[in-house]
Amino acid sequence: MDKAEVAAVLEEIAVLLELQGENPFRAGAYSKAGRTIAQLETNVEDLVAAGTLDQVPGIGETLRDKITTLVTTGKLPFYEELKAKTPPGLLQMLRLPGMGPKKIKALYDQLGIDDLPKLKAGCENGAVAKLKGFGEKTQKNILDGLAFLDQVGNRVRLDQAMLIAEAVIAELKKLPGIHRLEVCGSVRRRKETIRDIDILVSADAAGPIMDAFVKLPNVQKVIGHGETKSSVLLAGIDHHTTRILINADLRVVSAQQFPFALNYFTGSKEHNIRLRQRAIDYGYKLNEYDLAGCKKKIADEPDIYKALDLEYVPPELREDTGEIDAAANNKLPDLLEPKDIHGVFHNHTTWSDGSASLAQMADAARALGYDYLGIADHSQSLTVANGLSPERVRQQQKEMDAFNAKHAPLATRGRGAGGEGIRIFKGIECDILQDGSLDYTDDVLDTFDYVVASVHSYFNQTQEEMTARIIKAIQHPRVTMLGHATGRLLLKRDAYKVDLDAVLHAAAKAGTMIEINANPYRLDLDWIHCKRAKSLGVMLVINPDAHAPEELAFTRFGVDVARRGWLEKADVFNTRTLAQVAQEFERRKK
Ligand code: DGT
Ligand code: CA
Ligand code: ZN
Numbered sequence: 001m002d003k004a005e006v007a008a009v010l011e012e013i014a015v016l017l018e019l020q021g022e023n024p025f026r027a028g029a030y031s032k033a034g035r036t037i038a039q040l041e042t043n044v045e046d047l048v049a050a051g052t053l054d055q056v057p058g059i060g061e062t063l064r065d066k067i068t069t070l071v072t073t074g075k076l077p078f079y080e081e082l083k084a085k086t087p088p089g090l091l092q093m094l095r096l097p098g099m100g101p102k103k104i105k106a107l108y109d110q111l112g113i114d115d116l117p118k119l120k121a122g123c124e125n126g127a128v129a130k131l132k133g134f135g136e137k138t139q140k141n142i143l144d145g146l147a148f149l150d151q152v153g154n155r156v157r158l159d160q161a162m163l164i165a166e167a168v169i170a171e172l173k174k175l176p177g178i179h180r181l182e183v184c185g186s187v188r189r190r191k192e193t194i195r196d197i198d199i200l201v202s203a204d205a206a207g208p209i210m211d212a213f214v215k216l217p218n219v220q221k222v223i224g225h226g227e228t229k230s231s232v233l234l235a236g237i238d239h240h241t242t243r244i245l246i247n248a249d250l251r252v253v254s255a256q257q258f259p260f261a262l263n264y265f266t267g268s269k270e271h272n273i274r275l276r277q278r279a280i281d282y283g284y285k286l287n288e289y290d291l292a293g294c295k296k297k298i299a300d301e302p303d304i305y306k307a308l309d310l311e312y313v314p315p316e317l318r319e320d321t322g323e324i325d326a327a328a329n330n331k332l333p334d335l336l337e338p339k340d341i342h343g344v345f346h347n348h349t350t351w352s353d354g355s356a357s358l359a360q361m362a363d364a365a366r367a368l369g370y371d372y373l374g375i376a377d378h379s380q381s382l383t384v385a386n387g388l389s390p391e392r393v394r395q396q397q398k399e400m401d402a403f404n405a406k407h408a409p410l411a412t413r414g415r416g417a418g419g420e421g422i423r424i425f426k427g428i429e430c431d432i433l434q435d436g437s438l439d440y441t442d443d444v445l446d447t448f449d450y451v452v453a454s455v456h457s458y459f460n461q462t463q464e465e466m467t468a469r470i471i472k473a474i475q476h477p478r479v480t481m482l483g484h485a486t487g488r489l490l491l492k493r494d495a496y497k498v499d500l501d502a503v504l505h506a507a508a509k510a511g512t513m514i515e516i517n518a519n520p521y522r523l524d525l526d527w528i529h530c531k532r533a534k535s536l537g538v539m540l541v542i543n544p545d546a547h548a549p550e551e552l553a554f555t556r557f558g559v560d561v562a563r564r565g566w567l568e569k570a571d572v573f574n575t576r577t578l579a580q581v582a583q584e585f586e587r588r589k590k
Contacts, residue, residue, distance in 0.1 A: 001071050001217070003037050003044050005167050009070060009079055009217055010034030011237045016082040018101030019090050021109075027101075033063050034237075045071055074171075074217060088221050088233065089115025094243050096145035098138070106131060120146050154195060157490050159520035159557065160244045161187055161194035164218065164236045168199065168248060171216050177203045179255050184265035188315045190560035192523045193490055197234075197248040198265050206252035213250045220245065228252050257289045259301045264288035270320035271313075278308050278324065316563040321531070333566045338559050340575040344552065345374030345427055346452050346483055346515060346543030351396050352377035353385035355548045358403060358424065364549030366422050371578040375400065376427035376452045379439035385456075390444045393428070397447060400424045423578055425449045425585070429483055434458045436472030438479070445478040449585045452515065452543070454483030455496070463497040470498060471506040480588060481513035481541050481573075484524045492521075500529055508536040513573055516565075518558025519545040530565025540565075541573040 014031035018024065036058050037044055047053045048071045054064040070076045092115065093104045107113040110131060113122050119142065122128045129139040165183050172181060178201055182188065185198035203209055210230045214222045223231040229251050236244045253261045264272060265288065279286035284293040284307075291298060294307050302312040310327040314335060317323040326332045348354030349361055356364075358375060365373040377396065378387040388396060403424050426449045431439040438445065438453065445451060453473045461469065473479055485503065486495035507514050514533055517524045522545065525533065533540060542558035544551055562572060569575045576584070 001045070001074055002170065003040055004163075005170070005217065006044050006067060006070060007034040007038035008167070008235075008237045009076065010037065010067075012235060013079055013082060015091070015094070015101060015243065016079075016086050019086055019105055019108075020082065021105050029058070029063070032058050033067075037067070048072065070217075075215075076217075079217075083220065087114040089118075091220065091235065091243065091245060092116050093119060095149060095245070096142060098141055098145070103133070106133065116146065116149070154246070155193040155491060156244050156246050157238075157520050158187070158190065158192055158194055158523075158560070159554075160236075160238045160242075161197055161246060163238055164234050164244060164246055165197045165199075165248075167218060167236065168197070168216060168234065172199070172201065172209070172213065172250075175209055175212050177205060178209065179203060180258055182262055184262060185267060188266045189268065189318055190316050190557075190564060192520075192526070192561070194246070197246060199248060199250045200258070200261055200265055201250065201252045202255045202258040203252050209252055210250070223247065253289070259298050259304060260286070260290055261288050262301050263304055266315050266318065268319050271318035271323070274320055274324045275304075275308070278310070282308060284308075314563065316560065317566065319564070321528075333568050335563045336559055336567050336569055336572055336575070338556055340569050340572070341370075341542065341555060341559065342577060343370040343372035343374065343425075343574055343581070344518075344543050344546075344555055345425065345450065345481070345541060345574070346376050346429060346517070347374065347546040347552065348377050348429075349375055351375075351392065352382075352387060353547060358399060360549050361546070361552070362403065362407070362422050362424065364552050368552055368555075370422065370552075372423040372425055372581060374425040374427045374450065376429040376450075378456075379428055379430045381431050381433065381439050382456055387431070387439075388428070390440065393440075393444060393447065397426050400426050423582075425581070427452060427480075429454055430479075431456050432469060432473040434461075434469070436469035438473065438476060442478065446589070448478075450480035450588075451478050452481050452483040453479045455487055459487060459496045461496070463499060466496055467499040467502050470503050474503065474506045474512045475510050479512055480585070481515050481543075482507065483515050483543070484517040484522050484545070485514055485529075486524050486526075488524050488526075489521055490523060495524070501532070504529065504533050504536050504538055507533070507538045511539075513539045513541045516540055516542045516558045516561050517545050518542055518554045518556070518561070519551070520554060520557045523557060523561050525561070525565075527561050527564035530562060530567060534565065534567060534571050539573050540567060540571055 010030045011034040014027045017027040036056060048068050053059055053067060066076055066078060090104050090108060093099055111122050111127055113119050123139050123143045128134050129136045165187055180202045182200050184200050186194050187197055201209060206228050213230050214225050214232055218234045218236055219232045220235040221233040231247060231249045234246055234248050238244055276286045284291050291304060291307060296307045298304055305312045311330055311332045313323050313327050347361060349358050362373055378385040380387045380389050407422055428448050429452045432453050432455050433439060474482055486498060488495040514525055542555055542562060544554035546552045
């Protein structure tokens with residue numbers, strides 16, 4: 001069991017204890033220990049083995065014993081009992097904004113509310129408002145929250161689903177008798193939100209694997225436990241200690257069936273239907289176990305496509321947007337890969353609302369193998385994010401110049417040349433004001449290597465106003481790229497009203513780039529519009545919008561979006577070398 005898994009269980013215990021009405025200090029100790037463990041520099045297993053766990057600050061005897069049991073046996077009876085005592089519906093209620101364990105416990109104790117439908121009924125008949133500490137306003141907020149949950153269903157973000165999926169995979173991989181194991185479904189296709197995790201295993205005997213799966217530490221509830229398929233509700237904690245609940249299905253097939261099942265359960269359903277139709281045209285019958293009628297040997301998934309005279313279709317493209325036709329005509333794109341990215345441009349430091357210094361961000365960028373890092377802190381009118389006045393812009397740029405003088409890489413160094421070198425590009429995330437003008441005068445804008453222009457205010461404008469506002473910014477000669485194009489926050493806030501097609505046309509005409517915001521909360525531009533942008537000749541750029549060093553790794557999610565949007569290396573600006581980027585910024589300033 002690794003640190004993240006131990007931390008997740010401890011955080012989970014803290015929530016369960018609070019739901020049980022335990023002393024908040026006791027619950028807090030578990031949550032604090034969880035965070036400490038997650039941040040350990042050593043392996044938790046090593047500490048347990050060395051018997052030095054109780055030397056970690058905040059971990060006393062009780063916690064030491066519990067963590068030891070957990071790490072050595074993979075289970076913790078104390079935790080199991082807590083889970084068994086707590087109705088799973090209470091945990092679902094935690095997904096509502098403003099609902100903490102204390103409120104949930106009050107609802108449960110006083111009104112017997114232990115799931116979302118009962119909560120809805122309690123709000124509708126006014127009982128919730130009458131509870132001490134609730135009132136009409138809270139009741140209304142709960143109803144709004146429930147309506148939103150209805151709308152988004154039980155989906156979670158890709159990054160959250162991947163965290164949970166990876167924890168489960170790590171556990172399953174320890175089991176004997178497994179030949180192959182893949183996560184299929186929307187996770188494999190890298191969709192931005194996920195309803196459930198589909199895991200596929202090939203093994204000689206399914207029974208023992210099923211039995212182990214339903215007993216994994218993160219399992220909250222067993223929904224089905226069958227011979228070849230089981231379903232469970234999994235719980236976990238994401239990077240921001242938000243609780244995640246998600247279903248996972250496990251299917252076990254034979255080695256011979258595996259390629260077909262992998263293909264089928266990866267989907268999408270629409271892609272499957274097209275593929276099955278093509279099989280019929282060849283006189284075959286394709287299902288999740290077989291390509292009946294085909295004499296060719298199918299050892300792995302690509303062989304299925306080959307048997308149907310198709311290029312192999314990467315999972316990200318399997319959305320029935322023309323991929324089968326393209327594969328039949330050898331016209332599939334040569335998709336962008338994570339290793340093609342040489343640097344990123346939209347990142348924040350402590351100069352505005354980031355949590356790390358320029359040097360710390362640069363270290364993290366170097367660790368990812370980047371040759372350059374663009375810093376684009378917030379501009380002056382975004383006071384809530386400590387936006388930079390023109391004077392502070394000057395000061396920050398001095399720091400950047402000093403940094404570059406010290407760490408200047410050779411312009412010709414290749415990727416992975418190692419050493420200290422990294423080049424900082426001087427950017428800004430400049431607010432697009434209400435009327436589409438920019439947040440600095442041109443003489444200030446001239447001091448940046450590049451400008452990311454973003455909307456952070458007046459989200460409620462009409463579509464006409466918003467579209468005109470953004471297009472005006474795109475046409476400004478100093479604007480290099482448009483940041484998070486629609487302002488959406490996945491599963492939280494819809495996009496503002498904007499005619500994206502008009503925006504993309506304007507960007508193509510002005511030569512302004514459009515950002516793929518790789519922050520997994522946004523993933524904005526979405527993949528469908530990436531594809532559209534490419535067809536119009538717009539240059540895309542992938543930015544993590546990092547506010548902390550570890551968030552630079554978000555870039556990976558942007559690459560996923562780009563792949564889903566059929567983008568190749570040449571379509572994405574940050575595949576260019578340091579010298580090319582520097583040259584392009586110079587050219588744009590003329
Ligand atoms: P999700 O879970 O909503 O995020 O998206 P998926 O794509 O993972 O959907 P899911 O979990 O319902 O099913 C996994 C895959 O199984 C799906 O991508 C394709 C396949 N599949 C499911 N139902 C059908 C069906 O009725 N027909 C066909 N052809 N394939 C299906
Ligand atoms: Ca799924
Ligand atoms: Zn922003």
